[in-house]
Every structure is written in structure tokens, then in C-alpha cells.
């Protein structure tokens with residue numbers, strides 16, 4: 001087919017019909033000056049998938065997340081969310097459509113308590129469920145739902161004992177758990193986590209990934225994680241980025257067996 005000059009947004013339908021991808025990128029490119037941090041990336045993440053993105057430092061993982069979440073504008077190429085092109089949409093609009101991202105602690109309000117942080121996020125989740133009039137006349141039901149959600153999430157992230165503490169006063173690991181709680185409370189269709197376990201020891205890393213996996217069981221998760229053993233154990237699909245390009249993609253077994261991956265990245269880590 002010679003549809004080489006297809007306009008952006010104009011008939012990407014053939015590809016979209018082929019896949020039920022909740023997230024798709026097409027020839028995505030991001031340059032900083034003459035350097036291509038993301039250099040023609042095509043990925044398609046299916047609904048419900050647990051996708052991990054791995055690759056050495058500087059491979060472009062965070063930049064890819066920035067393009068998907070809208071934190072950075074793409075230089076070229078396209079991003080589709082739930083079948084619709086979102087390449088040029090602002091971050092807030094992507095969030096409104098159901099995309100969630102953990103911004104490494106910056107989505108926590110230090111001056112609010114743990115409970116207030118989670119409640120604020122849960123409130124946003126319930127916003128669409130009641131009309132303005134209903135929320136005026138049935139405020140109690142509404143608040144009961146939100147309170148129940150809030151308590152449930154605080155329990156699941158293991159912060160019930162410190163629920164009334166200010167977020168700023170929490171130790172690092174608890175802050176990260178709260179951050180996960182805030183993402184969970186907002187009930188996104190797609191959640192992007194960029195190294196949620198950065199700075200954690202092995203046990204805490206295990207616990208955190210367990211928590212993410214448990215509470216996000218019904219959602220689509222794209223995870224950047226440096227603990228390769230965990231990634232191998234948990235992911236449905238792994239995308240290996242290398243120098244801004246997809247070096248390999250497949251099941252954990254396929255990726256572990258890939259010669260290019262072994263040479264470029266995994267080295268002796270995976271036998």
C-alpha cells in the first residue's frame with residue numbers, strides 16, 4: 001500500500017481495526033537538539049495487559065512516558081489512546097480520558113494528611129457519578145461512598161496507622177505507597193509507573209510491586225522497573241528499549257532468549 005503521505009489523524013483506521021490497543025504509538029520521535037531520545041517507537045499495549053518497559057539508563061524510557069502522558073511534545077509521530085489520537089492533547093485532557101501516571105511523589109500534597117491525599121483523589125473519581133443536583137440532595141450517600149473508598153485504599157497500601165499524619169512527615173517508602181494509593185484512588189484505565197521502587201531495598205521493592213499488581217489487577221499497567229527478576233516474573237509483555245528504539249518485545253521468555261537483548265542489556269543477569 002502506498003499511503004505514505006497519510007495526514008495525521010486521517011485514516012489510521014486499518015491499524016486501529018487490527019488491534020484493541022488501549023495505548024499505541026506510531027513512529028514516535030523525540031529529539032533534543034540533534035539527539036533522538038526516542039527514535040521511531042511503535043508500541044501497542046492491549047487492554048488489561050501488564051507491560052514492562054526495560055532498558056539501560058538513558059534508553060529513553062522516561063522520555064517515552066513523557067510523550068505518552070503529554071508532559072513533553074512529540075517531535076514527530078503519533079500517540080493513540082483508546083483508539084483516538086491524543087498526540088497533541090494537553091496532559092489534563094489525557095488524564096480526563098482515563099490515563100493515570102505516577103509522577104514520582106509530585107502528586108502528593110505534603111501539607112495534607114495521608115487520608116486527605118487519598119480522599120482528594122477518590123473524590124475526583126466519583127465526580128462523574130452524580131449530577132450536580134444529586135450531589136446537592138444526596139450529599140450523604142456520596143460522601144459515604146468516598147469515605148469507604150478512601151478507607152479501603154488506605155488499608156490496602158498499609159498506611160492505616162499513619163492516616164492522620166501529614167504526607168511530608170512520612171518516611172520515603174511510605175510516601176511511595178501513598179503515591180500508589182493516590183493513583184489507585186483515581187481509577188484510571190491505563191496507569192503508567194516510572195520506577196515506582198526507585199530507592200527501595202529488595203523486600204520493599206517486592207512488596208510494592210505486589211501491591212501495584214494486586215490493586216491494579218483489572219487495569220492496564222505500563223511499568224518501568226529496574227528489578228529484572230521481578231519484571232520477568234510478573235509481566236505479560238516486555239518491551240526492551242535501547243538508544244531510543246525498540247530492541248525487542250515479547251513474553252518474558254522470548255525477551256530473555258533474545259540474542260540482541262542478551263548482548264545489549266541483560267548480560268549475565270538472565271541465564
Ligand code: ADP
Pocket residue numbers: 032037055056057058059060061062063064
Ligand atoms: P531512561 O529513562 O531510559 O533512563 P531518559 O528518557 O530519561 O532515559 O533519557 C533518554 C536520553 O535523553 C538520555 O540520553 C537523556 O540524557 C536525554 N534527555 C532526556 N531528557 C532530556 C532533556 N530534557 N534535554 C536533553 N536531553 C534529554
Ligand code: MG
Pocket residue numbers: 061062063
Ligand atoms: Mg528514567
